[in-house]
Amino acid sequence: MTYKKRLSLLMLLDSFIVLGSIYVSYFILVPNLNLYTTATLTISAVTLFVTHHLFAYQFHLYKKAWEYASIHELTLIFKAVTLSILCTAIIQFIFIQDIYFRTLGIAWMMHLLLIGGVRLVWRMKHDWINRIDTELKPTLIIGAGAAGTMVAKQLKQDNKREFDPVAFVDDDKRKHKLEIVGLPVLGGKEVIKGSIEKFGIQKIIIAIPSLRASDLQDIYTICKESGIKAQIIPKIEDVMVGKLSVNQFRDVEVEDLLGREPIQLNISSISEYVKGKTVLVTGAGGSIGSEICRQICKFNPKKLILVGHGENSIYHIEMELRNKFAGSIEVVPMIGDIQDRSRMFEIMEEYQPNVVYHAAAHKHVPLMEYNPKEAVKNNVIGTKNVADAADTFNVDTFVLISSDKAVNPTNVMGSTKRIAEMIIQQLDRISQTKFVAVRFGNVLGSRGSVIPLFKKQIKQGGPITVTDPKMTRYFMTIPEASRLVIQAGALANGGEVFVLDMGEPVKIVDLAKNLIRLSGYSSDEIKIEYSGIRPGEKMYEELLNDEEVHDKPIFPKIFIGKAVFEREEEVDFLVEKFETLRSHEVKTFVLNLANKKENIKQLVSK
The missing domain is CATH 3.40.50.720 (NAD(P)-binding Rossmann-like Domain)
Incomplete structure (x- = not known):
């Protein structure tokens, strides 16, 4: 039925009910009354008729889809009918100097029953026509x-x-x-x-x-x-x-079984330093970087600079954000490698960002064990390039995405992330820019997560390979990690290492068992095999060591630590001379530096 036909039908029915009800209510009380000559009846009928339609219009009674009516719609009918009766009582008092309470009471009840009944029949008709005969x-x-x-x-x-x-x-x-x-x-x-x-x-x-x-x-x-x-x-x-x-x-999903209560953000503090500002994200095409971009856009920055090395990933996040925030946020895709110092300075100079989130990094632990010089190039030199550019062009806040593997690291990747923290702490001492780091554990669903690997192994019929039955990791979802990073920028005073309270660590074998069950299989159908710890891996991860822990969170679920910056000369040496060292020398050097152990003297003296 068209809107005009629906409107005409409802107005006609309501008019008939309104006029009929007042006449019937008078007749019930005074059966011998001449209904067609009583001035009181005429004034009451006209007033009811006009006021009902006015209030019906006011409460949009003729615009409601009554096939989906609920208590809310019935409440609106009650208001319209009650107000029209009250108006009629006032008119009776003004023109007749009396109010016929019993008559109006009967009319009020009839209006509610009949007008509400018409809508109820409309709803029942819809439900009957659309009833489902198939087996549910x-x-x-x-x-x-x-x-x-x-x-x-x-x-x-x-x-x-x-x-x-x-x-x-x-x-x-x-x-x-x-x-x-x-x-x-x-x-x-x-x-x-x-x-x-x-x-x-x-x-x-x-x-x-x-x-x-x-x-x-x-x-x-x-x-x-x-x-x-x-x-x-x-x-x-x-x-x-x-x-x-x-x-x-x-x-x-397995993320649901591992999830915790969502992090409650301080919206006002984030808006204050993001809204209307220019924000730059490195590694914007990655799983963490792209989610940071999505979350940041909720706070209406003026401009968002997407920096990344891979053109396809940058293109995809650019198109997603353009389609969702077209006209409200300027999205600028920039292809560039953080190892290219001049390119980083060029981008910073051109766009003058207020906030930088540095998410670009090599994160694969076993791969970096085989390629320590590449880990240093990207995670250390790349971070220094972006941080120096931020300092030079007066960025307000610089947030480094770090890792739980930076704590007492046993591998190259974790060591380079700890050294990256040292670099921004060193800059924070002399810069107007506030440099901070954010540490968190393994991110579910990211490119390097075990979840995609386990799913692939299950799809192939198993077995699932787990390194060790005792191995544990801290886990969080991509949105959780991104929210922590954004909140850290708002809390930054400079030099801090922020950490999320990630709850209890999870056994990798339990994660595998959950995923097997969620996929509809039993442990008998999909076996779990233990492959042994890979190069550079730890049995357990830490988020802050004993020297860094502050007992009380600075924000709900967010702790703060002041990692002590030492060995500035060794950091400078690594940045300047690492290319002259062999791979195994680089590996030894970064592990010793990150763990505060004495490095080989002849390396430092080179």
Whole structure:
């Protein structure tokens, strides 16, 4: 039905109800009254008629899609009817010097029942026409809060749905035995198994955005044991911005099982140093760099400079950001290698950024063991090039992306990241620019993460290779890491090393087992083999050593440390002379320097 036809029909029905109700209410009270000659009745009818349509217009009653009506729409009807009755009472008092309370009371009740009834019939007609005759899968919804209720409503209204919601499960005891949108709340997660058998559940939807990883693990284990597939609703932010619908469910990922409570950012402090400013990100095409760019754009910088060596990755993030923030943020792609000192200075001079996030680096531990000079070129010399350029052109804040492997490093990669920290600490002493570093653990989903490797091995039928059953790592998601980096820039005073409270370290073998289960296999179908620790790897990782730890966080979940800068002469020597050294000499030198051990005297004296 077109809008004009809908409008005409509703106005005609409402007019008939309004005029009919006032006449009927008078007739009930005074059956012998001449209805067509009473001035009181005429004044009341005209007033009701005019005021009802005025308030109906005010509350958009004729613009509502009544096939999707809810309590909100019924509340608007109540307001429009009540206000029109009150206006009629006022007019009666002004012109007749009396108010017919009983008559108006009857008219008020009839208006609510009939006008609300018309909308209810409209809704029932839509539901009947769009009813689904095909076989639906009985579905249990975990979570009877706002998100779960939204999912239930969407499923009931979707005429193309596969799933039929039959009940809720929620740990909130106040909701137990209640009905929400027509569905019973059966109890807490302990009733999931019994509910699956009782209702013949074929699908479970987890609809609790704030669910802790441990609880999600418990629920997923119950579902797996019962042979029922569980899916989770998309992130609320994706629903709010229209990226996804609430009923576009996704499979539970290993990131969900390892996740923690989201980091709460200080929005005002970040906006203060980003909004309207020019921001430069090196390594902008990488997994961390590109996510920093996405997160930064939420704070409306004036200009975003994307610096990267690989043209394809820079092109992809440029197109993504241009499409999403066209007209509001100027996105500038710059192809350049951080090892090219003149190119870094050229970019800094041309665009004069206020904030620099330095994410470009070599991060692969075993590869850097075989290529120590390349690690120094990129992670040390590259960092110095970008940092010197930032200092020269008066950048306000420079944030270095560091690693947990920089703490007591046993490998070349970690050592070069610690030396990169030393370089920016050295600059911070003499520069107007605030230089800080941000350390975090392994990032799930990044190019160097174990997750893509494990998934590939599972796809090939196994086995999954794990270095050692005791090996542990700290893990975080890409958005978590990016938010920490952005917040660090806002907290920077200069010289700090910021660290996220990453909770407990995770055993790699447990990560592999979770991924096997999430892929729908058992440990009997996909085997785990132990390959032994690779060159440069540590059994356990640290985020701050004992000399660097500050007991209290400077911000919720963010700790601060002042890594002591020493051996300035050795850092200078490495920068100036590393190319004259052999690979094994470079390896020994950076390991000793990062771990505060005495370097071979003849190397330093060269």
